[in-house]
Amino acid sequence: MATIKDVAKLAGVAVSTASIALNGDSKVTPSTRQKVLEAALRLNYQKNGFAMDLKRSQTRTIALILSDLSGPYYSELIRSVQEVTLSKGYDLIACSSVGGRDSTAVKFLREKRVDGAIVLAHNISDEDILDAARERFPIVVLDRVLQGEFIIQVLVDGMQGGYSAADYLIRKGHRSIAFISGPPNSYDNRQRYEGFRKALEEHGIAEMPKWNLSGGFQQEGGYQATKMLVMQGDLPSAVFYANDEMALGGLKAFAEAGIRVPEDVSVIGYDDIQLAEYTRPGLTTIRQPKYEAGALSAHILFQCVEKHTVDNKDYKLAVELVERGSCRAVN
Numbered sequence: 438m439a440t441i442k443d444v445a446k447l448a449g450v451a452v453s454t455a456s457i458a459l460n461g462d463s464k465v466t467p468s469t470r471q472k473v474l475e476a477a478l479r480l481n482y483q484k485n486g487f488a489m490d491l492k493r494s495q496t497r498t499i500a501l502i503l504s505d506l507s508g509p510y511y512s513e514l515i516r517s518v519q520e521v522t523l524s525k526g527y528d529l530i531a532c533s534s535v536g537g538r539d540s541t542a543v544k545f546l547r548e549k550r551v552d553g554a555i556v557l558a559h560n561i562s563d564e565d566i567l568d569a570a571r572e573r574f575p576i577v578v579l580d581r582v583l584q585g586e587f588i589i590q591v592l593v594d595g596m597q598g599g600y601s602a603a604d605y606l607i608r609k610g611h612r613s614i615a616f617i618s619g620p621p622n623s624y625d626n627r628q629r630y631e632g633f634r635k636a637l638e639e640h641g642i643a644e645m646p647k648w649n650l651s652g653g654f655q656q657e658g659g660y661q662a663t664k665m666l667v668m669q670g671d672l673p674s675a676v677f678y679a680n681d682e683m684a685l686g687g688l689k690a691f692a693e694a695g696i697r698v699p700e701d702v703s704v705i706g707y708d709d710i711q712l713a714e715y716t717r718p719g720l721t722t723i724r725q726p727k728y729e730a731g732a733l734s735a736h737i738l739f740q741c742v743e744k745h746t747v748d749n750k751d752y753k754l755a756v757e758l759v760e761r762g763s764c765r766a767v768n
Contacts, residue, residue, distance in 0.1 A: 439480035441568040448476035456567050457586050498528040499738060500551045502542040504558040506533050508654075508682055509710040510727060511557075517731030518555060525739050527552075534558035538565065549574045553742045555734045559623040575741035577734045581624045584750075589741070591734045591752045595625045598723040598756040599632025599679075602705050605721075605758060606675045607640045610767040611703060613673040615648035617662045617683050623654070629679045629707060648673050652683040659683025663690035672702060674767055681706040681713050681722055688716060688763075703764040719761030726754045 445455035450469060458465045458473035465473075476482075501518050503511050515531050522529040530551060534542040537560045545551060546561075546569035556566060557579040570576045570587040577589045606614055616633050619626035637644055650665055652658030659678055663686065666672060678684035684706035691698055698704050698718060706713060709724035733752060740747050 439477075439482045440564055441482070442564045443480055444473060444476045444482050447480060448472045452564065452567055453584065456570070496550065496552055497526070498530060498551045499735075499742070500542075500545050500554040501529060501531045502534055502545065502554055502556045502558050502561065503531065504534050504560060505654075506531060509712060510680065510682070510708050510725075513711075513727040514557070514731040517728040518735045521732050521735035521739070527739075534561050537561070546576075553577075553738045555579070555731075555738060559620055575738060577738045579730060579734060587741070589737050589747065589750045589752075591730055591737070591754070593625070593725050593730060593754045594756055595628030596632040596635070598707060598725065599629035599634075599677075600636045601632070601756065601758050602629075602677050602707065602723050603633045603636035604640075605760075606677065606703060606705060606764065607636060607642065609675075609703070609764060611673075611675040612642055613645070613648070613675070614642070615645075615650070615666055615673040615676040617650055617652045617659055617676060617678045617687065619652065619654035619679045619683075621651070626654070626679055633677060645673070647671075652678070652686065654680050654682060656682045656686040659686030660690045661686075663687040664694075667691070667694045667696065672696070675703040675705070675764065678704065678706045681708040681710045681720060684720055684722070685712065685716065688720075699763050699765040703767075705764055709759050713759070714761065716763070718763045721761045721764045722759050724757045724759045726756070730754055 441455050442452055445452045448455060454465060455473050458470040499522060501515060505511055519529050532542045534540050543561060543565055546565055553575045555577045559580060563583050566576055566583060567585050570585050572587055575587045577591060579591050583590060618630060634644060647669060650662040652662040676687060678687055684704055687704060688698060696702055706720050706722035709722045713720040713722050737747060
């Protein structure tokens with residue numbers, strides 16, 4: 438099946454230009470629009486893409502597309518989106534993007550079985566989202582920067598969050614700090630890592646590659662990455678986990694190895710999931726506005742679905758440090 442990227446390549450224009458032209462926007466010249474339409478026709482893109490939604494009636498349903506439906510972070514996000522959706526008299530379908538381009542989630546985007554979508558799934562490509570977004574099918578994206586005529590982005594200041602976590606540890610005297618990362622293709626993960634690196638650089642601390650391990654934003658991944666840290670035999674004084682689920686796995690691995698938190702190693706997480714305050718010791722973490730991000734995304738999506746003017750297409754939410762008992766000061 439041809440994508441908007443194929444159409445843009447054949448027409449000799451940027452993907453964003455092709456998207457605007459296919460949506461009938463006057464921002465492109467008539468000659469450019471004609472080139473794009475001819476390319477779409479040659480590739481049979483019209484049949485499978487933008488002409489399809491002209492026949493589509495409103496479903497009064499929106500989709501929430503997530504890379505994982507099971508984690509505690511996602512459960513709070515789903516709850517916030519669902520509350521706004523129900524208040525509008527709509528139904529919500531939450532679906533997983535497992536399988537990437539072959540997933541049910543991507544089929545929802547391509548076939549537009551709903552009236553709009555909120556996407557937080559790092560394994561769905563920008564091209565698939567640009568290809569799907571239409572005036573009658575708006576999309577709100579989280580965890581990525583993406584510009585499009587009918588696309589709105591809601592971001593959390595991950596760079597500041599990563600910086601705050603590392604700076605907090607450094608100000609407590611830590612000079613050897615490990616970073617346990619999420620998926621490399623996650624925008625949020627990259628932002629947290631960049632903030633972490635920035636704090637180290639500002640304080641003149643060298644990053645140690647052997648202490649930079651991936652946990653994939655999963656509890657089991659955090660557990661395995663922490664076991665690797667322990668097996669190396671040269672333990673850092675502190676570990677920054679790029680999300681709380683990985684930190685929970687790390688706490689388990691440290692306990693099994695007889696390593697005390699925070700007496701032997703300090704631990705800081707990210708997200709402030711509900712379980713974070715119930716660990717022993719309580720998990721110091723960076724609070725991400727999960728509920729607020731979901732509610733805002735849904736509220737903006739409904740403004741688009743109901744044809745109201747949305748002037749701002751770029752939102753950024755702040756984070757905050759939540760101090761509990763998993764970090765200690767060192768000399």
